Amino acid sequence: MTQIVLKTEGLTLGYGDRAVIDDLSMAFPDRQVTSILGPNGCGKSTLLRALARLLRPSRGTVTLDGEDVFSLDTRALARRLAILPQAPNAPDGITVMELIKRGRTPWRGLLAAWSAQDLEKCTAALRHVGLGDQMDRPLNTLSGGQRQRAWIALVLAQDTPYLLLDEPTTWLDLRHQLEVLTLLRERNRRDGTTVITVLHDLNLAARYSDHLVLLGPAGLVATGAPDDVLSEDNLRHAFGLEAMVTPDPVTGTPMIVPR
Amino acid sequence: MKGTLLVIALLLLAILLSLSVGQVMIGPAALWDGLWHGSGPGALFLRVLRGPGVGTALGAGAVLGMSGAIFQILLRNPLASPDVMGFTSGAGLAAIWGVSAGIALPIPLFSAIGGLVAAGAVILLATDRNGSQPPLTLILVGLGVGFFAAAASSFIMTRLPHQEATEAQRWLTGSLAARNWGHALQVLGLGAALTFALALQVRSLALLELGDDLAAGLGTRISRSRGLLALTGVLLAATGVAVAGPLPFIALMAAPLGARLTGARHPAGRLASAAAAGAIITVLADLAARAAIPGLQLPVGVMTGILGAPYLIWLLVREMETGDL
Numbered sequence: 001m002t003q004i005v006l007k008t009e010g011l012t013l014g015y016g017d018r019a020v021i022d023d024l025s026m027a028f029p030d031r032q033v034t035s036i037l038g039p040n041g042c043g044k045s046t047l048l049r050a051l052a053r054l055l056r057p058s059r060g061t062v063t064l065d066g067e068d069v070f071s072l073d074t075r076a077l078a079r080r081l082a083i084l085p086q087a088p089n090a091p092d093g094i095t096v097m098e099l100i101k102r103g104r105t106p107w108r109g110l111l112a113a114w115s116a117q118d119l120e121k122c123t124a125a126l127r128h129v130g131l132g133d134q135m136d137r138p139l140n141t142l143s144g145g146q147r148q149r150a151w152i153a154l155v156l157a158q159d160t161p162y163l164l165l166d167e168p169t170t171w172l173d174l175r176h177q178l179e180v181l182t183l184l185r186e187r188n189r190r191d192g193t194t195v196i197t198v199l200h201d202l203n204l205a206a207r208y209s210d211h212l213v214l215l216g217p218a219g220l221v222a223t224g225a226p227d228d229v230l231s232e233d234n235l236r237h238a239f240g241l242e243a244m245v246t247p248d249p250v251t252g253t254p255m256i257v258p259r
Numbered sequence: 260m261k262g263t264l265l266v267i268a269l270l271l272l273a274i275l276l277s278l279s280v281g282q283v284m285i286g287p288a289a290l291w292d293g294l295w296h297g298s299g300p301g302a303l304f305l306r307v308l309r310g311p312g313v314g315t316a317l318g319a320g321a322v323l324g325m326s327g328a329i330f331q332i333l334l335r336n337p338l339a340s341p342d343v344m345g346f347t348s349g350a351g352l353a354a355i356w357g358v359s360a361g362i363a364l365p366i367p368l369f370s371a372i373g374g375l376v377a378a379g380a381v382i383l384l385a386t387d388r389n390g391s392q393p394p395l396t397l398i399l400v401g402l403g404v405g406f407f408a409a410a411a412s413s414f415i416m417t418r419l420p421h422q423e424a425t426e427a428q429r430w431l432t433g434s435l436a437a438r439n440w441g442h443a444l445q446v447l448g449l450g451a452a453l454t455f456a457l458a459l460q461v462r463s464l465a466l467l468e469l470g471d472d473l474a475a476g477l478g479t480r481i482s483r484s485r486g487l488l489a490l491t492g493v494l495l496a497a498t499g500v501a502v503a504g505p506l507p508f509i510a511l512m513a514a515p516l517g518a519r520l521t522g523a524r525h526p527a528g529r530l531a532s533a534a535a536a537g538a539i540i541t542v543l544a545d546l547a548a549r550a551a552i553p554g555l556q557l558p559v560g561v562m563t564g565i566l567g568a569p570y571l572i573w574l575l576v577r578e579m580e581t582g583d584l
Contacts, residue, residue: 078478
């Protein structure tokens with residue numbers, strides 16, 4: 001029996017007059033990996049931003065443990081829920097460790113010195129993403145895959161039970177995509193972190209997620225386990241795509257083959 | 260670490276040079292003697308003739324440097340500084356207006372209000388339909404507001420009696436002539452208070468540097484933090500303007516120079532470096548203004564202008580080449 005803590009109720013989101021998400025009520029299962037899927041412009045990132053309180057809904061609410069996220073203290077929310085946006089800004093010359101340390105900000109007293117625990121969380125996050133021996137390297141000298149893992153280490157160091165990531169695998173080659181998704185799932189399995197990502201690749205999402213949210217041009221198409229969500233009918237509704245769904249020869253999860 | 264020592268050494272050297280060199284040369288030994296004894300040439304130059312000017316230059320340079328660093332980090336653009344964006348001109352206009360109208364209120368109050376009004380006007384005019392302010396628009400609108408404030412100051416100046424107009428002209432160029440300990444203590448005291456306020460905001464600045472969304476996710480209230488940082492930045496600049504006039508280019512140059520010298524990367528270190536670099540540039544520019552032409556004291560703003568304008572041109576050319584402009 002999975003517990004549900006993060007929910008949307010009658011959520012309507014839009015920039016200006018155009019509603020991108022209209023009257024969406026749904027739940028994100030706790031301690032699972034959920035991927036939000038859908039065609040370009042269907043509001044995947046918009047939904048994720050609203051979950052993290054980066055976007056104020058025009059109607060409806062996002063609730064965490066029954067409380068409207070907008071009623072929570074900003075810092076308190078930052079200790080429970082972390083978000084890695086799509087294009088964060090890397091300050092000039094910043095080293096990997098200096099970057100990760102900023103992830104501890106919500107836990108630090110206003111003028112407090114660095115505690116052993118803060119530093120331990122930072123090094124643990126770096127080890128987890130495989131950058132334990134790169135902490136003094138400037139971020140801009142790392143490869144694209146390493147850099148993305150450094151950003152992920154920052155939100156891991158934030159040490160929250162909820163971890164939201166907006167297209168964490170974009171711009172990465174396939175091997176690095178797998179690396180990133182593997183480490184997110186490890187984090188979920190080991191610490192019970194609820195991971196919610198926006199992804200583009202349906203097959204990878206099916207492999208690495210426990211739960212899928214499929215959005216289409218007209219809103220929510222389906223939500224549930226990958227086997228149920230990724231049906232030929234649902235794909236037609238969401239993407240206007242004629243595709244065959246067969247079991248992935250390696251993992252047995254649904255695999256989409258466009259016709 | 261090596262960089263920090265270098266900056267401290269440069270700062271001390273600049274102070275010493277500025278106290279020693281002028282129409283009359285005073286050696287370090289005489290100055291040292293004057294520090295401990297109330298009479299003699301060392302004491303005269305340290306305590307009366309040059310000390311107050313050097314102290315004022317230190318304070319004004321430091322506050323302008325920090326102000327520049329705040330806006331450059333906040334807007335992620337090396338052109339963003341209170342002098343380029345017209346805030347110092349606004350502060351200067353309000354001060355000259357207050358003095359010419361004979362209103363008996365402290366000058367820092369006028370310069371603070373003027374700086375804030377200018378900043379408010381820039382933000383208002385640069386806000387686009389989505390309610391956001393693109394950095395480049397802020398900078399260009401700021402240039403315009405700055406020109407307007409400078410022109411208005413000139414207009415007020417022409418209405419003043421000859422003697423006062425000459426004085427006002429010097430001040431509007433940026434001048435450290437005839438500063439007393441009152442000026443030095445004023446800028447150092449207000450500067451210290453604002454630096455304390457800034458220290459409490461360094462963490463949000465370090466997060467805002469990572470982009471608004473990530474900063475919000477890490478617990479920053481974006482508009483509030485930005486607003487408070489901008490307010491602190493404007494007040495720091497206005498504090499400098501109140502004692503030294505709208506000194507051009509110090510705020511623009513200090514942060515990049517300071518960061519290059521110390522190698523600081525965290526905003527805390529960059530703000531401290533900018534304060535030190537601003538102080539060094541201002542003290543040395545003041546020295547150059549006094550010593551360049553024997554028997555004539557140029558306004559220090561002439562010197563920072565000669566130094567800063569080429570830097571601005573270089574910066575503009577570079578920004579255009581990299582496509583940021």
